[in-house]
Amino acid sequence: MRSKLSRFAENTQRKNVVEPGKPIFAKIQGNWHSYFENDYPIVLELGCGHGEYTVGLAALHPKINFVGVDVKGARIWKGSRDAEALQLSNAAFLRIRILQLEDSFAEQEAAGIWITFPDPHPKESEEKRRLTSPRFLEMYKQVLQPDSWIHLKTDNLALYEYTLEVLRNREDVQNLTYTDNLYISDLYGIEQQIQTTYERKFALRGINIKYVRFQFR
């Protein structure tokens, strides 16, 4: 297996990795369409890890661009390699902290978000770090076009219930749809069937996969 350092070095040479230190990184906000050289919608995967959703969705939808976002370069490396191997010109990876999302995307530049198995941050004191907490939702609302879908997949019951509570308490959420057992649900469509690294681990342990989707008005 390649060391982290050699993965980081390869990322610097990969066109589909946008990260600090590259000239493209400083000017990417508002310029994703010229980066992809098309006008297709741009959908994000937050905390993408190895980028299974970014790669899987890009293969399913050639006329949508997908950007996997994660802070860990060694994980992004794998998604980037897989996207290259499949010659997916509509998949890219952005190495940032999600709190910096608005520095990399202009208002309404994105058209959808997938949040795949985020760290649950179970302690009350960590609520602000949950990717479905109000401050993150406000950020998503800024970068998304109205009526864009936000999808969450999680193994974690507490995060699932927390997310539903946060969303039910908002007046700007519509079409809230959810299941605490995705694999036996009507919501288990072709996109929902893509599996991530963490999902495979949890599913093997017999943990039900939970799924939530909604739009902001």
Ligand SMILES: C[S@@+](CC[C@H](N)C(=O)[O-])C[C@H]1O[C@@H](n2cnc3c(N)ncnc32)[C@H](O)[C@@H]1O
């Ligand atoms: C539990 S892993 C899930 C990875 C992948 N989505 C999966 O399902 O296999 C959470 C991922 O989110 C990333 N992450 C956590 N907090 C982040 C943040 N604030 N900004 C960027 N990435 C973050 C981690 O680096 C990690 O890759």
